[in-house]
Amino acid sequence: MxxxxxxxxxxxxxxxxxxxxxxxxxxxxxxxxxxxxxxxxxxxxxxxTELIKQSDILVDFASGSSSYRRQHGGGKSEAIAKAVGLHKKRDLTVLDATAGLGRDGFVLASIGADVTLVERNPMVAALLVDGLRRAGLDPGLSEWLPDRMRLRFSSALDALQQSESVDVVYLDPMFPERQKSALVKKEMRAFHDVVGEDPDADQLLEPALALATKRVVVKRPAYAEHLAGTKPSHMVKGKNNRFDVYINAAL
Ligand SMILES: C[S@@+](CC[C@H](N)C(=O)[O-])C[C@H]1O[C@@H](n2cnc3c(N)ncnc32)[C@H](O)[C@@H]1O
Incomplete structure (x- = not known):
């Protein structure tokens, strides 16, 4: 509400x-x-209403951490950029089918990708719309971000079955938390509460592979099994996660 x-x-x-x-x-x-x-x-x-100490959760592309990631190394050396292939080709089209708060999508767009964010949770989607609106008013973002990032409010499955082809499909479904993991940040725990688990995540791999002309990238916690139990072509290690890369064609 x-x-x-x-x-x-x-x-x-x-x-x-x-x-x-x-x-x-x-x-x-x-x-x-x-x-x-x-x-x-x-x-x-x-x-x-009960978690008074919880800081506000919002989409803020102009925030310190978002712009830090953009300005330091331009994000190009980040594992996510390598997994998606943006270190080789800058202007890839990406369907980020599980957008969340759009952080990964923002990193990809800031390196040059054309990103369509897909989110099915109405509260999260509304936060994304508002983040995109404010990005359109920000002097550092307004010139490029609105052209490179947009939201589609729908299920990933619908988007994967109805979209025009894209170079890359990026998936980062929720993954069950390790019990009482101190590593799970407060905000992430809150986010889990709002959107719940993604029990249908395994079903996304096949349509993602059918849509992506170049590759599908799946972000997973380091300890997690592969999506749909399917072995990727290769993996890229991130700081706290890994990226499973399924290659359809060379970039
Ligand atoms: C782990 S979060 C993604 C975080 C995101 N990569 C980021 O950087 O902010 C997963 C998000 O995907 C959404 N999601 C999961 N399954 C989905 C589906 N089948 N269709 C659309 N959205 C989905 C969830 O509602 C949640 O907001």
């Missing part, structure tokens, strides 16, 4: 939140229980 209390202080904010409510079928109200979206300092944020 989107909480609309004294938050919408002017008609423009109010109309904007109403449009998000309609687009994502999120009810508007003035009280929530559990996870809800709120309007804070002109940004859409995700909060929990």
């Amino acid at each position: 989107i909480v609309l209390p004294a938050i919408a202080q002017n008609a423009v904010d109010q109309a904007y939140l109403e449009s998000l409510s309609q687009r994502f079928a999120l009810p508007l109200g003035d009280k929530a229980v559990g996870w809800y979206l709120s309007w804070h300092e002109e940004r859409l944020v995700l909060r929990h």
Whole structure:
């Protein structure tokens, strides 16, 4: 739900939140229980009524960590860039079929990829829309990001079956947390709470391989088995994860 209390202080904010409510079928109200979206300092944020100490969750492409990743090494040397193939060819088209908060998608777009984000969770999709809106107002991002990144609010399966072909399909489905892992950041735990598990993740590999002309890249925790039990062509090790790469054709 989107909480609309004294938050919408002017008609423009109010109309904007109403449009998000309609687009994502999120009810508007003035009280929530559990996870809800709120309007804070002109940004859409995700909060929990009981978790007062939890910091706001939002999509912020201009944030310190996003721009740090972009500015230091331009992201090109990152494992994700190598897995996708952007170190060899900059202007690949990528369907990021499990977009989440769009962080990986942003890294890929900032190196040169044309990225379509696909997200099925309405609250997460609304956060992405708001992040993209603010990116369009940011002097450092507005010139390139809106041209290189867009959102499709749908299930990955629909997107994979209906999209025009792309060079690369990128998948990063939720993976069951290791119990009480201290490594799982607070925000990630919260995110797990909101979107739950992705029990259908294995079903995405086959249509992804059918759509991608060049390759499919699957992000996995280092300890996880391969998606759909299918061995990749090769793996790229990241700091905390690995990327399983399934090659369809050379870049
Ligand atoms: C682990 S998060 C992705 C994080 C993302 N790579 C990032 O950098 O922010 C997985 C996301 O994929 C979404 N998702 C999972 N399965 C999906 C599906 N079948 N269709 C659409 N979205 C899906 C979940 O709702 C969740 O937001």
